[in-house]
Amino acid sequence: MKQRNFVKTWWRIALSLCLIVVLGATGRASAASTPTFNQTINPGVLSTDILDASRVPVVSPSVAMTAKAFLFSCASGASASTGTFGSGAQRIYVINPNGANNGWTLTMAATAGATAVWSDGGTNSYDFNDPTTAGCTDGADTDTKIGQLSVDPSVSTLTTDCASCVVTNVTKGSSSAFVETTLNSITLLSASLASDDVWRGYLTGVNLSQTIPAEQPAASYTLNMTLTATAL
Amino acid sequence: MRKTLLVVSGLAAVLALTCLPIGRAAAIETSGIGAVPAHPRLDNPRTKSIFVYDVAGADVITDGIKVVNNTDTTKTLDVYPVDSQASSDGAFACAQKVDPRKDVGSWIKLAQSQVKLGANSVQVVPFTLAVPSTVKAGEHDGCIVVQDANPATKKEGNGIVLSFRSALRVSITTPGALSADLSFVDVKSRDINKTTLGISPILQNKGNVSAEANIEVRLRGIFGFHYPFASVGGQFPAFPGQSRFNFELKKPFWGGWYRRDVQATYKKPLPSGELSDNVTTIEAKNIIIFVMPKPLALVIQAATFLVILALLYGAYRLWRRLRLLPTELYTVKEGDSIESIADHFAIKWQKLAKINGIKSPFTVHPGRVIKVPLSAHKPEETEETDEESHTEHHQETKPPSDSP
Numbered sequence: 001m002k003q004r005n006f007v008k009t010w011w012r013i014a015l016s017l018c019l020i021v022v023l024g025a026t027g028r029a030s031a032a033s034t035p036t037f038n039q040t041i042n043p044g045v046l047s048t049d050i051l052d053a054s055r056v057p058v059v060s061p062s063v064a065m066t067a068k069a070f071l072f073s074c075a076s077g078a079s080a081s082t083g084t085f086g087s088g089a090q091r092i093y094v095i096n097p098n099g100a101n102n103g104w105t106l107t108m109a110a111t112a113g114a115t116a117v118w119s120d121g122g123t124n125s126y127d128f129n130d131p132t133t134a135g136c137t138d139g140a141d142t143d144t145k146i147g148q149l150s151v152d153p154s155v156s157t158l159t160t161d162c163a164s165c166v167v168t169n170v171t172k173g174s175s176s177a178f179v180e181t182t183l184n185s186i187t188l189l190s191a192s193l194a195s196d197d198v199w200r201g202y203l204t205g206v207n208l209s210q211t212i213p214a215e216q217p218a219a220s221y222t223l224n225m226t227l228t229a230t231a232l
Numbered sequence: 233m234r235k236t237l238l239v240v241s242g243l244a245a246v247l248a249l250t251c252l253p254i255g256r257a258a259a260i261e262t263s264g265i266g267a268v269p270a271h272p273r274l275d276n277p278r279t280k281s282i283f284v285y286d287v288a289g290a291d292v293i294t295d296g297i298k299v300v301n302n303t304d305t306t307k308t309l310d311v312y313p314v315d316s317q318a319s320s321d322g323a324f325a326c327a328q329k330v331d332p333r334k335d336v337g338s339w340i341k342l343a344q345s346q347v348k349l350g351a352n353s354v355q356v357v358p359f360t361l362a363v364p365s366t367v368k369a370g371e372h373d374g375c376i377v378v379q380d381a382n383p384a385t386k387k388e389g390n391g392i393v394l395s396f397r398s399a400l401r402v403s404i405t406t407p408g409a410l411s412a413d414l415s416f417v418d419v420k421s422r423d424i425n426k427t428t429l430g431i432s433p434i435l436q437n438k439g440n441v442s443a444e445a446n447i448e449v450r451l452r453g454i455f456g457f458h459y460p461f462a463s464v465g466g467q468f469p470a471f472p473g474q475s476r477f478n479f480e481l482k483k484p485f486w487g488g489w490y491r492r493d494v495q496a497t498y499k500k501p502l503p504s505g506e507l508s509d510n511v512t513t514i515e516a517k518n519i520i521i522f523v524m525p526k527p528l529a530l531v532i533q534a535a536t537f538l539v540i541l542a543l544l545y546g547a548y549r550l551w552r553r554l555r556l557l558p559t560e561l562y563t564v565k566e567g568d569s570i571e572s573i574a575d576h577f578a579i580k581w582q583k584l585a586k587i588n589g590i591k592s593p594f595t596v597h598p599g600r601v602i603k604v605p606l607s608a609h610k611p612e613e614t615e616e617t618d619e620e621s622h623t624e625h626h627q628e629t630k631p632p633s634d635s636p
Binding site: 042045046048049050060061063064095099100102103109111113114168169171172173174176184186187190192193194195208221222223224225226227228229230231232 | 480
């Protein structure tokens with residue numbers, strides 16, 4: 001009998017506590033003066049960056065080109081210096097969180113414009129946009145340097161990275177080579193008007209090939225390039 | 233009572249668990265730095281993403297760009313106008329900051345060239361757009377660019393050092409004789425890999441304004457039927473000059489010969505700058521292309537071909553056996569039946585009926601001449617021993633001597 005009373009008491013206490021918790025929680029909201037909750041969501045903007053597999057921006061992203069030994073002849077075609085732009089660890093991301101609703105492009109160009117060169121930081125340099133087809137002789141441009149960079153996004157892999165977006169209506173650019181004055185920018189991706197307004201995806205495996213002039217002094221050369229995501 | 237208490241306690245627990253997460257803020261993923269127009273127009277939805285102006289020479293427009301820092305750190309951002317330039321494939325691109333500004337880039341004056349924005353913050357930068365009085369009729373494009381002023385770039389090493397920027401197109405149309413005249417220059421086709429076929433129409437716009445071209449690429453069977461899976465396209469701006477559009481199609485599994493249909497539809501501009509209601513359709517030259525079957529399809533096709541070949545060969549052999557083996561002729565006598573003749577020549581009566589096309593009820597009338605395979609003829613029953621059999625060699629039914 002005593003035990004029964006104890007259980008009854010315990011349940012009463014438990015019920016009271018539950019009611020206090022539930023009613024207390026709701027009562028607090030209704031008793032207080034009506035609060036105003038403000039929350040601002042900034043507009044989504046079209047952007048591009050190099051992110052890793054966890055979508056963390058890669059610090060100081062760069063694209064390594066294959067090292068070449070000193071050559072008395074020009075290294076072009078199959079013997080040119082090559083590189084792969086975009087990899088599993090360095091993905092070329094385009095993020096469009098409803099910022100560009102009419103389509104967009106992702107292009108690549110030398111930061112210093114048409115007169116940019118591969119430079120070792122000192123006196124040695126060579127061209128990235130000589131107008132000659134093979135880039136092994138100096139063509140009719142503003143400098144006297146030799147060399148040409150080809151970019152082939154058509155062989156790359158485009159992958160979407162959001163639940164609802166698709167690669168339909170996003171096309172990869174053609175294989176192209178930089179040509180001073182006539183082709184200073186190369187298209188990596190183009191999204192049509194009908195592309196997803198909310199889209200996130202990345203490109204990997206863009207082939208690069210750079211002609212190295214004959215007797216180019218041995219050094220480490222760099223070229224600054226800018227990726228631009230443009231809302232159309 | 234106990235049951236009621238249990239139910240009430242359960243409900244309370246559910247309520248408590250449901251209500252607890254309410255206070256938590258949902259995590260919002262950052263999306264970098266960029267900008268949107270500060271004052272989009274209700275009459276033109278495109279102005280939500282880019283700047284679009286229909287202005288005359290000497291007009292001055294005041295507007296603003298909303299610069300956004302959606303990262304979790306404070307950023308100093310460069311904001312600057314540049315001219316547009318044609319990228320590869322005739323796509324739209326923005327010139328670099330160092331490039332001389334001669335067109336729209338030189339018409340825009342921003343109130344600030346640099347803004348410092350805290351994490352997840354926004355600032356509107358006003359600008360004026362002063363159109364020169366001598367401007368030519370047509371479309372003029374430029375960009376307003378937002379770029380991190382202090383990017384973490386590698387200072388040394390071997391290779392390409394990258395930086396990033398986000399840009400908005402500034403599209404200005406000045407009145408006059410506006411035209412957009414599209415035509416197909418070429419359509420390139422190529423195998424991208426084992427499963428993908430690349431088709432790239434090249435459009436020429438001889439006009440002075442861009443046109444929104446709705447391009448459609450389809451593969452059709454050579455007899456006209458459509459493949460729903462083999463159709464791609466989209467609406468892309470075709471800027472004055474040449475533009476190339478790269479589409480990728482899944483190769484039809486079975487491969488074969490296909491008709492490649494490429495067409496584009498667009499609306500021409502009216503003198504007022506508005507678009508015509510009429511849709512203009514242009515078509516590229518219709519050509520037939522061969523698509524390599526997928527490896528599995530190739531194996532299946534080869535196996536099927538071999539089976540058909542084997543069946544045909546078997547049928548040929550049978551036909552030869554039945555029709556072309558040397559035969560002799562036998563004239564049916566009174567009292568003969570198909571069975572008795574077959575027994576006489578030691579051959580199955582069904583075979584004899586088949587060779588001679590004798591159908592049910594397999595009656596043979598006296599005087600009818602029937603063929604009997606020579607091989608079936610018993611040596612002791614040749615015409616030398618059975619003169620009344622009236623058999624004779626029928627050379628015409630023998631296979632030619634040079635036959636295999």
